[in-house]
Amino acid sequence: MVSDKELKQKWFDFFQKKGFKKIQGYSIIPENDTGVLFTTAGMHPLVPFLLGKKHPQGNKIVDIQRCFRTSDIDEVGDNSHLTCFEMLGCWTLGECDKQKMINLSFEFFTKELGIDKSKVAVSVFAGDDNAPRDEVSANAWKKCGIKEVWFLPKENNWWSISGGEGPCGPDTEMFLIKDKPKCSKICSPACDCGRYVEFWNDVFMEFIVNSPGEKPIKLNQPNIDTGMGLERTLMVINGYNSVYEIGCLKKALNLIKTNSQTVNERASRIIVDHIRATTFILGDEKGVTPSNVGQGYILRRLIRRSVNYARDLHLDEDVFAKLVDLYVDEYKEYYPVLNEKRQFIKEELFKEIQKFTKAIEGGHKEFEKVIAGIIRHKEFAEKNGEKVELSLSGKAAFRLYDTFGFPFELTKEMAKQKGFTVDEEGFKEEFKHHQEISRTATVGTFKGGLADDSYQTIKYHTACHLLLAGLRKLNPDINQKGSNLTPERLRFDFNFPQKMQPDQIAFVENFVNDVIKKDIPVVMKEMSLEEAKNSGAVGVFENKYGEKVKVYTIGDVSKEICGGPHVQKTGELGHFKIIKEESSSAGVRRIKAILE
Numbered sequence: 001m002v003s004d005k006e007l008k009q010k011w012f013d014f015f016q017k018k019g020f021k022k023i024q025g026y027s028i029i030p031e032n033d034t035g036v037l038f039t040t041a042g043m044h045p046l047v048p049f050l051l052g053k054k055h056p057q058g059n060k061i062v063d064i065q066r067c068f069r070t071s072d073i074d075e076v077g078d079n080s081h082l083t084c085f086e087m088l089g090c091w092t093l094g095e096c097d098k099q100k101m102i103n104l105s106f107e108f109f110t111k112e113l114g115i116d117k118s119k120v121a122v123s124v125f126a127g128d129d130n131a132p133r134d135e136v137s138a139n140a141w142k143k144c145g146i147k148e149v150w151f152l153p154k155e156n157n158w159w160s161i162s163g164g165e166g167p168c169g170p171d172t173e174m175f176l177i178k179d180k181p182k183c184s185k186i187c188s189p190a191c192d193c194g195r196y197v198e199f200w201n202d203v204f205m206e207f208i209v210n211s212p213g214e215k216p217i218k219l220n221q222p223n224i225d226t227g228m229g230l231e232r233t234l235m236v237i238n239g240y241n242s243v244y245e246i247g248c249l250k251k252a253l254n255l256i257k258t259n260s261q262t263v264n265e266r267a268s269r270i271i272v273d274h275i276r277a278t279t280f281i282l283g284d285e286k287g288v289t290p291s292n293v294g295q296g297y298i299l300r301r302l303i304r305r306s307v308n309y310a311r312d313l314h315l316d317e318d319v320f321a322k323l324v325d326l327y328v329d330e331y332k333e334y335y336p337v338l339n340e341k342r343q344f345i346k347e348e349l350f351k352e353i354q355k356f357t358k359a360i361e362g363g364h365k366e367f368e369k370v371i372a373g374i375i376r377h378k379e380f381a382e383k384n385g386e387k388v389e390l391s392l393s394g395k396a397a398f399r400l401y402d403t404f405g406f407p408f409e410l411t412k413e414m415a416k417q418k419g420f421t422v423d424e425e426g427f428k429e430e431f432k433h434h435q436e437i438s439r440t441a442t443v444g445t446f447k448g449g450l451a452d453d454s455y456q457t458i459k460y461h462t463a464c465h466l467l468l469a470g471l472r473k474l475n476p477d478i479n480q481k482g483s484n485l486t487p488e489r490l491r492f493d494f495n496f497p498q499k500m501q502p503d504q505i506a507f508v509e510n511f512v513n514d515v516i517k518k519d520i521p522v523v524m525k526e527m528s529l530e531e532a533k534n535s536g537a538v539g540v541f542e543n544k545y546g547e548k549v550k551v552y553t554i555g556d557v558s559k560e561i562c563g564g565p566h567v568q569k570t571g572e573l574g575h576f577k578i579i580k581e582e583s584s585s586a587g588v589r590r591i592k593a594i595l596e
Helices: 004-017 044-050 070-075 098-112 135-144 230-238 247-259 265-282 294-312 318-331 336-340 342-383 394-404 408-417 424-434 455-474 502-517 529-534
Strands: 060-068 084-093 120-125 148-152 158-160 166-177 196-209 217-229 480-485 490-495 522-528 548-554 558-561 576-585 588-595
Touching (some): 004 060, 004 230, 044 084, 070 294, 084 230, 084 265, 098 135, 098 166, 098 196, 098 217, 135 166, 166 217, 196 230, 217 230, 265 318, 265 342, 294 318, 294 408, 318 336, 318 342, 342 408, 394 408, 394 424, 455 480, 455 490, 455 548, 455 588, 502 576, 522 529, 529 548
Antiparallel strands (some): 060 084, 120 166, 166 196, 490 588, 548 558, 576 588
């Protein structure tokens, strides 16, 4: 059997011997919110380098990345889906040699993982009006001795970033063939019968889509991006039936079962997954906490869903603390920040548990009361020949949300268990009337971010550095907690215990404008991470960088470790104006500003 630590070591050892440089994984919260709420894949933080920016470690890099996908929340509890997982990835930037990458992939999974090539099937892109049939990949696999090579359409073998905009291209996927017969004559890796289990994907980024809906065009810098899900690969190579038989997930599941009074495999798995995800999100460098918007809303949903299932299993709250300790101890070797924030994770988790626990009993009683009322109404109506659907009104769902703190998705899930639907449109209408919260943020995409590298966005990036410098004049302990940049404005999150006073806002605004008027050069130097630290550079997100980092200095005003890009002189920015200061989450404030 191969453990998760052994697989990680094999991954790094193999690719470093092949000339790839090891880099640290990035934050699970994307810097500048470029497209999604969370880092969904290993390539996500590397978009600027895939578009041509020079990476400090060269053009061949390898890492392990913490990832989180909101799209899989409802699937958690089955054998293979997780919200939070680790992705093994390697990249060649500016080079797209399919034969070479396929040979490396074949060598790794046969020699390092011991997978019999006769048990492997692969799929390649069948071609369409925009891109040709991938005969190169197909022939490369055949030369390796793979017998089952399938040509599949775009929906199966074309990779693109969520939303369809950005680098993209054909991919080749690798599957373990399970010992079960084909379900039909046309059974292929595209079939979900369980005969084929994917464990690796090589993406050949030869194209780019500049705007959603447009046809892909050739990418100036072609790249290769590989992705191997750690947990699913361990399941495949060890012959497990589910990802919950792996290492710490198995330990966590056993912990749940030992402490629960009721047997419910799906509920236990959901808690195991959600508290691991919660540990990674709370323990991230950026310190996201539960709230009603964006990442905070997803985090709140994970915790409250876990509490609801723990209630069904009659679990005591101390089990959550034990799970956090288990996960921190398991992952601290790879992500030291988890150990540093162990107490913070527990404190924020239990704050949210206590908030929800106060209301949960009343909420469940309210829910059962509504359900009983609908059933009585249905029975009465049917006696009179009327047909009534088992559906909760949007108003009832909103009351559960507003009064008892039940996320809409939790209400919908509870209703589904009883055979009811929920009027989602009605809920949204109620939502609009009572609170100014963007529900779209929960599936969330934001415009722009640094990935677009437009001149106006670059100006806002430099303005963020000046804004942080101004804030640190108020309090040197202030650090950036997140940002969102568009060509129209900047949004900047930072730790601060209370609402900023008007004179504090004016001070920061004037500070930034004074620096802009001085037209100070923005100077970039590459140096080692240690040198950057010793120079006094601020680096909240320093773990994402390799051995060498870029340090941007603006006179004696600002010095930050940053991937760039920036303007050449501060005078290019124009006039800086703060248009809003508000709460982002507990202990975190948010500034929105424009350049006039």
